[in-house]
Amino acid sequence: MHRVLYAAACSGLIALDFTGWGPWMVSQPMVCGPILATLMGQPVVGLIIGGIAQLLWLDMTAIGVGIPYDATAVTLLGVYWGTLPPHSALSQIILAFFMAVPFGFIFRWVDIGARRLNSVVVHRLDHVSDARLPAALPLVIFGALLWTLARFTLTYIVAMYAGQTFWNRMAYIPKLTRFDQALTIAVILLPVAGMGVALELLLSEEPESRFNRFRRFKPKEGVGDS
């Protein structure tokens, strides 16, 4: 349990990068993966998962009203589960990554919900008098920072613990099976696929057009007209 709390607290702090204080790019998979993996004692797990995730989701970032798939969560969860065995084999690392990928959508939905809640706070701020506004602004900003840290840490605790329970029950040990061989070959192929994504992005004259694909929400009509 201590391990989960420690990893979730570190992950919560890393997740603040884009939504709380920054962005300093600490939440990029190639940075957060090795950081968490080093803290968990197996840096190679962070290199494999972080490096592949960085390239594979290189064309993913938050612009405008688009909330992208959370590649940071995928990396952190994959690294946490991948470092559960004392000396992880390649197939175990990719299996952890395999399990973590759907969580990118779950964290995205949580983020969308949290940002809707932020709108409520903004409406409340409209009712504060002009004289009190200078004092209210730092309060809501630091309140939101603490809330973001708390919700991320809590979500990571739940996700990490659930995955860990599943992982322990499965007690996956590499064997000479077809499934295990496939996971091992995937370690060779996934970086190549990542390079394909990066090549396509750099060959594009308008790389930012890739980001627009993830726009799902449009501001209400009239909002933004001042």
Add this chain to the structure above:
Amino acid sequence: MTWAMLSTFFRSFFLQTLWNFERMQNVGFAFAAAPLLKRVYKTREMYGRALRRELKFFNTHPYFATIVMGVIFAKERSREDPSAGDDPTLGVLKDSMGGAFGAIGDHVLWGTWRPFAAILALSVGVLVAFPQWGIPRPGLFNHEAASICAKWWIAGFLGVFNSVHLWLRWRGLQKAVDDGPLVVQWVKSLYLQTWAAQTRRLGLVLLLAMALVYLSRWTSSDLLIWMVAVLLGTMIMKRWALSGTVIFYLICGVAYGMTFLDIHWP
């Protein structure tokens, strides 16, 4: 004045803390611009009213936001009677600058500088920690080599990326406070679009070199054919706008299929 600018610079990192779907970065903007506005408005009510004006919709690239803050400060400072109420041109200026800088930032920083810094740090880290022709050749699971690679990735990426990021935030604020709306001339003089195009080309060369080095490490010809097919296939899939998630599971499926063809880890 330097203290107010420093305060705005540090507060600008909170720009997205209360990001919302309706007015986006409005609260973060007002919070960050507050130290500058405080220097223009002496009474608490007027200062509060000025902050209220900044609570309208605002969205831009986070690294360019300090420029807009500096411009708003310069315009507010130059008003003959700051107590005269709202100046509608300020809102229009803020919106138009936010939109323009947002587009530039997405293209130059998110679309070009971030991928370039990532590829640079990835390739340098791997080459330093796992040199192909070096003696001894450490394996992937060598703890020491992995630690060296991790340090290169973290320090390399954060150092390269944030050197431009921090310079743009601070210098942009300085120029905007001094020049007001004419700061656009300074931004124009940076030739960001031209730099972005050159950086993308350089990134492409680096990436191709990285791909060649990676492919050359595997001696099995069967595997090499599959790797080239995956590289080209991924590029085509990306053209079709398939997400990284779909590609991930497809590659795992391909790897499973390869085991039926007796292709294994060499």
